[in-house]
Amino acid sequence: MRKTGIVRDERYMNHRPGSFHPESHKRLKVIYDMLNDPDMAGQFHEVPVRRAEREELLLVHSPQYVDMVAATEGKASQSLDPDTSTSAGSYEAALLASGGLCRAVSMVIEGELDNAFALVRPPGHHAEKSRAMGFCLFNNVAVGARYAQEYHKLKRVLIIDWDLHHGNGTQHSFEEDPTVLYFSTHQYPYYPGSGAFHEAGRGKGEGFTVNVPLSPGHGDGEYVGIFEKILKPVAMEFNPELILVSAGIDIYENDPLGSMLVSPEGFAALTRSIMDVAEKCCDGKVVITLEGGYDLNGLSFSIKSVLKELAGLSETSIEDMISRGDQNKIDYAIEQVLRVHGRFWKGLSP
Numbered sequence: 405m406r407k408t409g410i411v412r413d414e415r416y417m418n419h420r421p422g423s424f425h426p427e428s429h430k431r432l433k434v435i436y437d438m439l440n441d442p443d444m445a446g447q448f449h450e451v452p453v454r455r456a457e458r459e460e461l462l463l464v465h466s467p468q469y470v471d472m473v474a475a476t477e478g479k480a481s482q483s484l485d486p487d488t489s490t491s492a493g494s495y496e497a498a499l500l501a502s503g504g505l506c507r508a509v510s511m512v513i514e515g516e517l518d519n520a521f522a523l524v525r526p527p528g529h530h531a532e533k534s535r536a537m538g539f540c541l542f543n544n545v546a547v548g549a550r551y552a553q554e555y556h557k558l559k560r561v562l563i564i565d566w567d568l569h570h571g572n573g574t575q576h577s578f579e580e581d582p583t584v585l586y587f588s589t590h591q592y593p594y595y596p597g598s599g600a601f602h603e604a605g606r607g608k609g610e611g612f613t614v615n616v617p618l619s620p621g622h623g624d625g626e627y628v629g630i631f632e633k634i635l636k637p638v639a640m641e642f643n644p645e646l647i648l649v650s651a652g653i654d655i656y657e658n659d660p661l662g663s664m665l666v667s668p669e670g671f672a673a674l675t676r677s678i679m680d681v682a683e684k685c686c687d688g689k690v691v692i693t694l695e696g697g698y699d700l701n702g703l704s705f706s707i708k709s710v711l712k713e714l715a716g717l718s719e720t721s722i723e724d725m726i727s728r729g730d731q732n733k734i735d736y737a738i739e740q741v742l743r744v745h746g747r748f749w750k751g752l753s754p
């Protein structure tokens with residue numbers, strides 16, 4: 405049994421982007437209820453939640469943008485982007501989302517926890533330096549990575565983003581930086597439009613952005629195959645000191661916004677694959693944060709499987725799952741990534 409932390413707080417539900425918005429507070433309600441199931445209750449360690457400090461947000465965002473989000477506090481609906489609006493409690497929820505993740509990062513780095521899952525909202529990976537986008541206010545995972553580097557002096561952080569959508573904000577935060585490797589699988593072409601194979605980082609950061617855009621219909625076997633055959637060799641060579649994960653449950657098989665086919669067992673296998681890398685490189689240090697995911701049952705079932713894998717309450721067999729995948733789809737992704745990244749990562753092979 406490993407010591408797995410969870411970040412949860414009722415105030416994350418005070419962000420209310422509108423009655424019919426898919427990024428609803430009910431998403432967390434079903435997850436928090438699931439944590440009381442008999443097989444889950446008492447198995448996880450609570451991470452004390454705090455607000456992100458202004459200096460922490462400024463590691464990723466501009467002062468003008470932080471001020472703009474702060475100005476929404478206490479006000480009725482404010483629209484920041486066609487998809488993104490705030491309510492009176494949104495600014496606080498967003499501060500607690502980034503701050504809660506930073507707290508989890510500290511506890512994992514310092515060895516108080518083996519790993520952790522930040523069950524927070526609003527999500528973050530579309531948020532740009534000076535712009536809210538795609539349901540996101542502050543880029544939680546980007547703030548978490550920079551926080552680990554600034555306050556804990558880590559040199560190399562790996563961010564894995566399995567959300568249905570490409571994490572444009574995260575990519576842009578680190579695309580010229582070889583100390584943060586960003587790996588993303590996402591439905592493509594799709595919102596937000598970025599994340600092609602050839603987007604591989606710029607300047608000193610060339611090679612440190614790895615995009616694997618996917619057509620609709622990829623399921624457990626293909627996702628796990630891609631993680632094992634592309635992510636794993638690159639990640640092992642990069643040798644991170646901490647792994648952060650942008651976990652979008654919108655690749656779930658019944659998600660209303662997506663067309664991927666990942667099952668709760670598939671989410672467990674992706675977690676297992678990531679933990680294998682973490683155990684070899686960084687003493688198992690993995691901190692996962694919630695991004696998208698809009699089917700309420702999918703959120704509950706899938707997050708339960710991820711948490712069980714993190715805590716060692718289950719151990720999923722990756723091999724079985726890859727053998728069920730469509731080998732042609734996996735081979736196509738490897739071929740395309742090799743074409744762009746073969747010169748950067750010698751561990752990648754056909």
Ligand SMILES: [Zn+2]
Pocket residue numbers: 567568569652654695696697
């Ligand atoms: Zn998403």
